[in-house]
Amino acid sequence: MKRVLITGATSGIGKSLVDIYIDNGYEVVATGRDLTKLATLKKQYPSIHTLSFGITQLQQVLDAAEEVNSIDQLILNAGNCEYMETVNPFDSALFERVIRTNLLSVGYCLEAFLPKIKRNGQIGIVSSSVTYLAFTQSQAYGASKAGLNYLARSLSVDLANQDIGVSLIQPGFVETPLTDKNTFDMPGKVTSEFAAKAIFKGMQARKHSIKFPTLFINILRLLSTLPFALWRKIAIYLVNK
Numbered sequence: 001m002k003r004v005l006i007t008g009a010t011s012g013i014g015k016s017l018v019d020i021y022i023d024n025g026y027e028v029v030a031t032g033r034d035l036t037k038l039a040t041l042k043k044q045y046p047s048i049h050t051l052s053f054g055i056t057q058l059q060q061v062l063d064a065a066e067e068v069n070s071i072d073q074l075i076l077n078a079g080n081c082e083y084m085e086t087v088n089p090f091d092s093a094l095f096e097r098v099i100r101t102n103l104l105s106v107g108y109c110l111e112a113f114l115p116k117i118k119r120n121g122q123i124g125i126v127s128s129s130v131t132y133l134a135f136t137q138s139q140a141y142g143a144s145k146a147g148l149n150y151l152a153r154s155l156s157v158d159l160a161n162q163d164i165g166v167s168l169i170q171p172g173f174v175e176t177p178l179t180d181k182n183t184f185d186m187p188g189k190v191t192s193e194f195a196a197k198a199i200f201k202g203m204q205a206r207k208h209s210i211k212f213p214t215l216f217i218n219i220l221r222l223l224s225t226l227p228f229a230l231w232r233k234i235a236i237y238l239v240n241k
């Protein structure tokens with residue numbers, strides 16, 4: 001039986017990933033902080049192994065890893081989004097919080113869980129499609145996810161000799177408690193089940209890049225080819241609309 005460890009498994013995309021991996025016969029190690037939600041998962045799937053730890057606390061992550069045997073797949077999905085209300089004054093506390101939760105935590109999880117991954121294994125790193133373009137108020141979130149893009153690509157090079165693959169995962173908007181807080185339009189929004197299916201499929205195929213939904217991503221990719229000066233004008237227009 002193959003085993004997957006999923007961070008941020010108590011909610012949204014992570015919870016839907018648990019469902020699809022269980023449906024496909026995997027043994028699942030599900031992690032999060034919310035004990036009630038972890039208990040609910042355990043009730044739904046008695047075979048599941050749950051671990052509670054904060055991803056921003058290195059010692060907690062290392063302690064949790066002591067309880068984990070070898071794994072075939074590791075999905076580093078836990079994360080948060082906070083938009084910057086203003087950039088002047090610049091909220092460096094918010095910036096630090098987001099970078100810590102979305103980027104530094106992935107370093108902690110890699111230190112703890114990478115030694116557990118079998119040869120021929122696969123790591124999925126959940127970044128975001130936000131990194132295609134510079135968006136308003138996204139300085140912290142975008143920077144954290146852009147950091148993950150580089151990390152994933154660079155890891156993929158150095159883990160090749162150990163036959164461990166890395167999938168950089170860039171979702172568009174997905175309906176989850178995280179996006180439920182947004183008050184703006186979210187074009188192309190998909191369900192967390194759709195997201196989990198795309199991620200599961202891509203992880204099994206050991207794809208370097210998993211991005212969805214296709215139309216939304218293609219529009220972003222096209223816009224990202226514009227000279228920055230032109231995109232900047234469009235972004236400023238959208239802010240002032």
Ligand SMILES: NC(=O)c1ccc[n+]([C@@H]2O[C@H](COP(=O)([O-])OP(=O)(O)OC[C@H]3O[C@@H](n4cnc5c(N)ncnc54)[C@H](OP(=O)(O)O)[C@@H]3O)[C@@H](O)[C@H]2O)c1
Pocket residue numbers: 007008009010011012013014031032033034035037053054055056077078079080081101126127128129170171172173174175176177178179
């Ligand atoms: N939704 C979207 O549109 C979208 C788009 C692109 C990328 N993403 C990325 O997809 C990932 C999942 O997002 P989601 O929309 O599914 O969000 P979500 O429903 O809010 O779920 C976030 C998960 O991360 C866990 N988490 C957050 N901070 C944590 C911490 N400090 N320690 C341990 N666990 C922590 C939460 O667990 P506990 O509450 O149990 O701590 C929860 O299970 C994130 O990395 C997000 O940036 C989402």
